[in-house]
Amino acid sequence: MDSAERQIYRAAIAGDRDAFETMIRTISRPLFAIAYGILQNREEAEDAVQDAFVKAWKSRWRVRDPEKFPAWLGSIARHRAHDILRRRRSVPLDDDLNQLAAEIEPDNAERHAQVRSALATLPELHRSAVALRYLEQMDYATIEQTLGLTNGALRGILGRALGALRKELKPALAAMS
Amino acid sequence: MTTIHDQIDELLAADLHEQLSEAERHELHMHLVECAECRQLHREHQLMNTMLNDTFEEAKPDLKFEQRTLAAFRDRVPDRGPGMMRFVVIAMRSRATQIAAIAAVLLALVQTGRMITGEGNGASSRQEYVASAVAPKAAPPPPVALASRSTNRPAKAATGSASGIEAAAAPAARLQVETADRDVAAEASTVNSLRTERAVADAKKDNSKTQESVDVAAAADAEASPAPARITDNRKLVRNAQVDLEVRSFDEAVQKITGFAAEDRGYVATTNSDKQENGKLRGELVVKVLPENLDRFLGKLRGVGELKNQSLTTEDVTKQYFDTDARLKNARAMEQRLLEVLKRKSDDINDLLAVEKELGRVREEIEKMQGELKYMDAQVQFATVTIQLAEKDMDIPAAFLLKERAQLALFTPEVEKTYNDIKALASREVQITNATLDRDNSGRVSARVSMLIAPEESDDVIAKTKTMGRVENFQVQTERVARGGEGMSENAKTERDKVELNISLSRDEQEQALQQTSLSIRAGDVNDRTKQVRTLSEKNAGRIRSSSFSRDPDGREVANISVRVPMKNYNALMKSLDSLGRVENVSVTRQDRPNAQIDEQNAPADVSIQVYSQGNIVSQNTGLLATLRRTIAQGAAALMWSVRMIGVALAFFAPWVLAFAGVIWLVRRIKRARRERANRVS
Numbered sequence: 001m002d003s004a005e006r007q008i009y010r011a012a013i014a015g016d017r018d019a020f021e022t023m024i025r026t027i028s029r030p031l032f033a034i035a036y037g038i039l040q041n042r043e044e045a046e047d048a049v050q051d052a053f054v055k056a057w058k059s060r061w062r063v064r065d066p067e068k069f070p071a072w073l074g075s076i077a078r079h080r081a082h083d084i085l086r087r088r089r090s091v092p093l094d095d096d097l098n099q100l101a102a103e104i105e106p107d108n109a110e111r112h113a114q115v116r117s118a119l120a121t122l123p124e125l126h127r128s129a130v131a132l133r134y135l136e137q138m139d140y141a142t143i144e145q146t147l148g149l150t151n152g153a154l155r156g157i158l159g160r161a162l163g164a165l166r167k168e169l170k171p172a173l174a175a176m177s
Numbered sequence: 178m179t180t181i182h183d184q185i186d187e188l189l190a191a192d193l194h195e196q197l198s199e200a201e202r203h204e205l206h207m208h209l210v211e212c213a214e215c216r217q218l219h220r221e222h223q224l225m226n227t228m229l230n231d232t233f234e235e236a237k238p239d240l241k242f243e244q245r246t247l248a249a250f251r252d253r254v255p256d257r258g259p260g261m262m263r264f265v266v267i268a269m270r271s272r273a274t275q276i277a278a279i280a281a282v283l284l285a286l287v288q289t290g291r292m293i294t295g296e297g298n299g300a301s302s303r304q305e306y307v308a309s310a311v312a313p314k315a316a317p318p319p320p321v322a323l324a325s326r327s328t329n330r331p332a333k334a335a336t337g338s339a340s341g342i343e344a345a346a347a348p349a350a351r352l353q354v355e356t357a358d359r360d361v362a363a364e365a366s367t368v369n370s371l372r373t374e375r376a377v378a379d380a381k382k383d384n385s386k387t388q389e390s391v392d393v394a395a396a397a398d399a400e401a402s403p404a405p406a407r408i409t410d411n412r413k414l415v416r417n418a419q420v421d422l423e424v425r426s427f428d429e430a431v432q433k434i435t436g437f438a439a440e441d442r443g444y445v446a447t448t449n450s451d452k453q454e455n456g457k458l459r460g461e462l463v464v465k466v467l468p469e470n471l472d473r474f475l476g477k478l479r480g481v482g483e484l485k486n487q488s489l490t491t492e493d494v495t496k497q498y499f500d501t502d503a504r505l506k507n508a509r510a511m512e513q514r515l516l517e518v519l520k521r522k523s524d525d526i527n528d529l530l531a532v533e534k535e536l537g538r539v540r541e542e543i544e545k546m547q548g549e550l551k552y553m554d555a556q557v558q559f560a561t562v563t564i565q566l567a568e569k570d571m572d573i574p575a576a577f578l579l580k581e582r583a584q585l586a587l588f589t590p591e592v593e594k595t596y597n598d599i600k601a602l603a604s605r606e607v608q609i610t611n612a613t614l615d616r617d618n619s620g621r622v623s624a625r626v627s628m629l630i631a632p633e634e635s636d637d638v639i640a641k642t643k644t645m646g647r648v649e650n651f652q653v654q655t656e657r658v659a660r661g662g663e664g665m666s667e668n669a670k671t672e673r674d675k676v677e678l679n680i681s682l683s684r685d686e687q688e689q690a691l692q693q694t695s696l697s698i699r700a701g702d703v704n705d706r707t708k709q710v711r712t713l714s715e716k717n718a719g720r721i722r723s724s725s726f727s728r729d730p731d732g733r734e735v736a737n738i739s740v741r742v743p744m745k746n747y748n749a750l751m752k753s754l755d756s757l758g759r760v761e762n763v764s765v766t767r768q769d770r771p772n773a774q775i776d777e778q779n780a781p782a783d784v785s786i787q788v789y790s791q792g793n794i795v796s797q798n799t800g801l802l803a804t805l806r807r808t809i810a811q812g813a814a815a816l817m818w819s820v821r822m823i824g825v826a827l828a829f830f831a832p833w834v835l836a837f838a839g840v841i842w843l844v845r846r847i848k849r850a851r852r853e854r855a856n857r858v859s
Contacts, residue, residue, distance in 0.1 A: 017256055021247060028246045032238050042236060050249040057254050087858055108231070115232040133194065134233040140196045155196070159187020166186065166221050169228070173221045176228075 009066035020060075024053055027070060030136055030146050034074055035081040037131030038124050040116055044084050052077040071148030078128060111172060118168035126161035129154060181208045185215050189222040413553060415492040416468050416560040418475060424482030427458035427568050434462055434564060437477045441470035443559065454660055455575035455669075457568045465559035474562065482566070498553050505546040512539050574659035577671040581632075582654045583639060583678045588685040589646030592622040595682055598645055599626050606631035607638055624682040635676035642680060647779065649688065686722075690783035691744060693766045694751070697787040700758040703734040706788045710738050713753045714784075717746040722783070735789045747782045754786065 005026075011019035028049055035045035035052075056076055063072050119127055125147070132143045144154045166173070181188060181204065188205050191197045197205065209216050424430040427450060435445050443466030450460030466474045475487070515536045519529070589595040596614055603609050611627040630638050643651070657671070700706040703726070711721060719742035726736045742750050754760060 021250070024247050024250055025243050028243050029238065032242065036236060042238065046238070046242070046245065050246055050253070053246065053250045054253050057250070087855070111228060112232045112235070115228055130229070131233065134229045135237060140191075140194070155187055155191055158190050158194075159184065162190040162222065162225065163186030165229075166218070166225055169225055170221075172228075173224050176224050 006066050009069040013060050013063050013066060013069065015060070020057060023069075027073060028053070030070075030132060030138065030142075031073060031077040033131040033135040034077050034128040034146070036135065037119075037128035038078065038081040039085055040120065044088075045081065048077055048081040048084055051080045055080070068148070070146050074146045074148060078124070082124065114169060114172045115165075118165050121168060122161055122164060126157055126164075129157050130161050130165075133158065181205060182212065182215065185218055186222075189215075189219055193222060193226045411495075413493070413495040413498040413557045414468065415494055415553075415556045416471055417490045417492070418471065418560065418562045419486070419488045419490075419565075420475065420478055420484065420562065421486040421565045421567075422478065422482040423485055423567055423569055425569055427460060427566055430481050430566050431460075431462065433481050434464060434478070437474060438464045438466060440477075441466045441474045443467060443470065443474065446561075453571065453575075455571075455573050457571050457573075459567045459571065460565075462564040462566065464562045464564065466562060468557070468560045471560040471562070478562075478564065494553055494557065498550065498557075501546050501549050501553075505543060505550065508539055508543045508546065512536065512543065515539065574669050576660045576669050578658045578660060578674050579671055580656045580658060580674045581635070581676040582656070583676060584650065584652040584654075585639070585642060585648065585678065585680045586650040587642075587646035587680065587682050588649055588688040589682055590685055592624055592682050592684055595645050596624040596626065599642060599680060599682075602638060602641070603628075606634040621687075622684055626680045626682075628678050628680075630676045630678055632673035632676060635678070639676075639678060642678070646682065647685060647688065649683075685781065688781055689768060690741065691768055691777070691780040692747065692782040693768075693785075694747075694763065694783065695785040695787070696754070696763040697761045697789060698754065698758045699761065700788055700790060703736050703788050703790050706757050707736045707738060709757055710740070710754070710786055710788065713750060713757075714738075714740040714742065717742050717750040717753070719743075719746065719750060719784075733790060735787060738786045738788070740784045740786065741781050742784065743778065744780045744782050745778045747784075750784065758788075 008019045008022055012023050031049045031052060032045050035048035036042065039045050039048065052073065056073055063069055119130065122130070128147060129143060132138050132146065138146070140154045140158075141151075143149075144151065147154070149157070188197065188201070192202060192205055209219055422430070431445075431448060438445055443464055446463040446465050448460065448462050450458050452458055464474075475489075478484075515532055518532050519536070587595065593614065596612070600609060600612060608629045609626060610629055612625070614622070614624045616622045628638075659669075698706060707724070707726070714721060719740045722739045722741050724736065724738045726734070728734045740750070
């Protein structure tokens, strides 16, 4: 984190609205990735991000260290997404997927559905990490910072997540090759 | 090798994400060349990477995503804060503003504290004080103002220290006052004004009053010494001095003082002396000296003895003198005119009489005023010095008086007889001062006699009184009273004064027994045995103090007899009681009074005797019915007790049960509400 970013975070914590809005611009995409990783739904993920910012603004005084502000926002977004996920439990996942799948070409649609269902088997943290990597192309250090992970922990997480995905997608991969 | 193989997923992923270090990448690729299985995995990962990229590509938020998020945020959190507030918030972020704010708050607190305690006012008033004290030094004002100031100031200092409010400022103020006084004195010597003169004198008076120390008086004296040089003939000043001296010999001192007075062209006006009981002399001398010699005379007085106190006062009678003088002149003129009227020889006799009368009044007035002037002249011509002389060791007492006071408490069988016997002791050496005899309704008699006995007779009389009864208490209090002084003296004589004896008489019934015994005797016929006890006690010079008799439903008879015998007959009585029956439960309590000089042979001993019979062998409380009744009663009592215990237990548990039920009900309610909300959402 460079000093300009730290300055912005500090101002945002102190209640400077301009700083907070600047921060919304820079950090909303990673938060979306986290929420999407959990929810697998764009609209819901967007809602979660918006909720997370409102909640963060209201309870920003709780953050002491500006360095940890992104991680704190990340955790709010994750909790928010988790709440939404729990609330829609009764809604069948497949409807949403099928609807999406119908929009794109059949071959791809089937493959995407396979990937999604494979992703759904992963733990939430792993899904968020995968989403941050593939949606935002972030490097490992930034992902760790955003998820509040210790240095070097992400490599193991991603390794395990992709290993699990590989096993889940084995038939599809075999068919492709 | 094995490590890479185990971590192959992690390494392959990191490789695809280009997050491996050069060394790791090299090592991984070397492994892939060797390991076919891992090569397969590598391919799978590559494929999966493409799939994931494709899948997430379409999930990417569109370009307006940030705008939407921002708009939603602005919509949901309106920027309500007013500009000022926001400015303050932003300003407070800087360290300098924070420090300034803290400093401002602290300053405000300090100011508030000052306002509450009123500290600021005190400081400013002290400054004023110092300033006013310094003022005369800087610019000497006219002498009149100066004088009034110097007289006012000691009073101010005195009130300040008395009230205590300006306690801190007072010492400083007094110091200032003293220096100011000295300035005044210096000024006065040059100005040579009458008022300043008086002011100096007044200031001296105040000083000696407030501090009352010989040193200060001496200092005042030293300062006053230039005063005579300034006295001019047209001023009428009356100077008085008061001196207290302690001398070794009164007569010697009087001689010396008379000599000093003659040297300074003065004279001793009056002397008086007073001889104390211890032979020491105390007296007063009034000496008249010429005013200009007064200070020299006072200086000489110091040599006579130890100076205890000295005060000097000056009274200005100039105005009074000249007023009287003027009035006298007027009166003389009046007299002259009246005489002229008389000379004209008027025919009217009434006029003549009126003129005569007026003339008489005017002459009387003239004489009075002449007398006043003469008196003032005498006062002014000579200063009056009043000298109090006291010989050393005034406090040593002349003699001591030994006062003896004795208290005697007697027990006697017949109070009235003893009372009369004591009263019969009255003679020239023994004077009864007070005698009272009390007899109350219950027949209790007590008496009190107070007497004064000549010292030489006192021992005999007291000894004789003691034999009239049994002594309960005897106290002698001796006091040595000094006469003619308060101190100690080795040589003073000691005399014995009359002895005061207070006797209180009470009947020996009220005396506490030296020994108390209680015992029981079992006998067949209680009545008979009781009678025997009575005869036995009478035989041993004992008296029955109380007796009682009772019979209970079981036919048991009990008699209680309390007997008092002299100690010398106690053993004989106890022995004879053995013959009456089986003596049981004997207990003896002895009230030994150590160091008490009592007549033990005649001291009273109390014996409480209980004579009782066995009564019926079988009590009514035995038998089948009685047992049954007791059993039922105890059973019922046990039941009642258990019921009460159950009640207590219920009362103890009920609040807990209620609280638990309430909590469970609340939790269920919340759960149901959540479920319903979830259903509604779905």
